[in-house]
Amino acid sequence: MYNHQEIEKKWQEIWARERVYQTKTDQSKPKYYILDMFPYPSGAGLHVGHPKGYIATDILARLKMMQGFNVLHPMGFDAFGLPAENYAIKNKLHPKIATDENIATYKRQLSILGFSYDWDREVSTIDPEYYKWTQWIFLQMYKRGLAFESNEPINWCPSCKTGLANEDLEDGKCERCSTPVIQKPLRQWVLRITDYADRLLDDLDKLPGWEDSIKEMQRNWIGRSEGAEVDFKIKDSEQKIKVFTTRIDTIFGCTYIVVAPENSLVTELKEKIENWSEVALYIEECQSKTDLQRTDLNKEKTGVCLKGVKAINPFNQEEVDIFIADYVLNSYGTGAVMAVPAHDERDFAFAKKFGTRIKAVIFPDEQSEYEGKGAYIADGLLRNSGEFTGLSSPVARQEMIAYLEKNNLGAKKVNFKIKDWVFSRQRYWGEPIPLIHCPQCGVVPVPEEELPLLLPEVKSYEPTDTGESPLALISDWVQTTCPQCGGPAKRETNTMPQWAGSCWYYLRYIDPHNDQALVDKGLEKYWSPVDFYVGGAEHATRHLIYARFWHKFLFDIGVVNYEEPFTKLQHVGLIMGEDGRKMSKRWGNVINPDEIVSQYGADALRVYEMFMGPFDQACNWNTNGLIGVRKFLEKVYNLGELDNFQEVKEVKSLLHKTIKKVSADIESFCFNTAVSALMILVNEIVEVKNKISALPLTKEDFFKLLQILSPFAPHISEELAESLGYTGSIFASTWPQYDENLIKDEKINLVIQVNGKLRATLLASAEITEEAALELARQEKLVSKWLTDKEIVKVIFVPGKLLNIVVK
């Protein structure tokens, strides 16, 4: 009887005792670094969805081990973050205590799944020895001018007097008290990721191992767009409005200007604006909207005309109105646009609502007229455009930019959608930012030898009612002396965002106990870069861009020797509940892996999660499916109880085909078809066994079957290999090779079609010629009846596969 509990416990103890998975570092062998996105240890523990990616990397790690690689396959915890802090606030408990408990739970839950992690290399982002280096990297960025202070808005609940995460908002209102949230500017630290925008974009082309969809998302996130900045003079004033446009060719159709409500220009023009009270009211309304709400193409456009001021189009000297409207964002481009309603959909919708003029200047050809229905947004030929009339859009763009530059009215400009990274949080549970504010010397870094700057103990974890971090209330921590002049100074009280720790953890695993690992780099050369990185698609943009940014910075300062951290990237699809919804306490559809492991076994859970569907696709949990996999493992176990072996040629051939398929499918992450191939092999063995009352394989071949099963189901494979008489771990054995001669088929099913419709499949030699195939087909009644009284127009022959006879 297959007693999974006994077997799994036994082998997990042996693996730990014999240190089977200790990372080997003799550099004579090739290396393979397989990385999981490390988890945030939440209080809810693991559900069956979490380990899906870990099972996949474990299978790959075990394959690579058996293929003779030194494998680095570590695990750790990304442990700073809001949930632990919220838990601490609610329960008046130090977040470290809750986090440590959660980590212990996660480790216990992971350990019973039989992973090959080398726990000697565990890292945790909240460990001061770890965040010392997070702080160190930040300081290097600061010293090179990549970190700067800026007033940036946070979500502010005026009633709770607290900053809120986007997640804590409901419909733009505070989740707790339903007060509309406003955008309150606060002094923040910001990282100049935009300095790296071009490299982050261009180097995507150097990553053939990344999925195209994720590269595409990153390209769009970085959002490079080429255009021009143009100065519109304000009438009777020295002031100018600078606008950014990618469609300078439409500028003769500009009928007004739109400025973002929060653009400082608006307050600068206050004296001239005749309807200031109306304008001020609109600006206030905008404070409660998110960018997402503001830029929704479908929503009703809102805005206010600034009465009493006009701007002048530098190309035709026309006077145009100036509006403020929330569909223009201050954070993109110059915070102002020229509006061309005839050639831009948002401008068109706005113009219709506010009754502004619509002037068409781009036409698909010389004859067409503009009918006033919607915007014509494509390129075309210019009309009514002064000296540029008659040019095509692309040519006009070049010549108009040249005109701007010649006359000092503007210039060519590349803009990025990516914004500089607001890197501070007014929170407790994060890495302290190691900077000091000195009234004499300004901002001074904490000296590197004083790192880590420890997170101090506080009485209350709540943000203060000024919006500052709770650290601001600990005056004996805040008050310090300036490292430069020795005078009294204050510490920075903001902390880093959760993303910080995950930007470089893959480097820490390489040498986790060496305090100088980042600066002395012996092993880094051997293990880097990460060969295979697996994690959720939700990280496609932020984490993966942030980590690439930090890595490029570390490359620039000589800490790492290569420009991209992750050679191959694969995203994992979610496991949903049986009801098709995300697993969540709220829906009561959470499946706990502990119960599944105890009832059906870790091997069954592992094989099932790989069998459920394509690895990168979301899939619903189904316990019946798991039972099917369990039955498959029982069949394998029962085969192991036989001790008479009798080789059968067909079975041997199928074994070799399966070795080929499983090896290839693991490398390409097609685990579902690999498991299916293993099931087909085992079914065949069972069927033949029932006929001949012996195992239709040699002992050596049965061991090969166990080897190709072992990455998926390591415990049962070890157990059966042992009872077969093999000593030592199966994972120390060499992955089997398939024999090309054994997998060749002599006969094939040749598909015969008439006019593309299947009419017969005929058994034929794999080498059959077109003539012979046609002759064979004519003799077959099922085919010939479709050929009578018809003329053969064409014959299509795909050797070894198909014959299609086209008749009339």
Place this chain on the structure above:
RNA sequence: GCCGCGGUGGCGGAAUUGGUAGACGCGCUGGACUUAAAAUCCAGUUGUAGCGAUACAGUGCGGGUUCGAUUCCCGCCCGCGGCACCA
């Protein structure tokens, strides 16, 4: 709204480059074994018509390209992930 991904039997899914649609698993139906049940084994299982051989239809919807389309192109519908302070 914008960006990315997906839609195939009763269900999860397979079809490696445009070449037999439905592998494998679940479920269901029938049978063997059993006093009986469970377990196991065997057979069947896209729909329609037919005793059957077989024929026709069929991969979200509507068009197109092709000897041939689940696969490529155009236009829609629906679901999922992300949208910068959840990680």
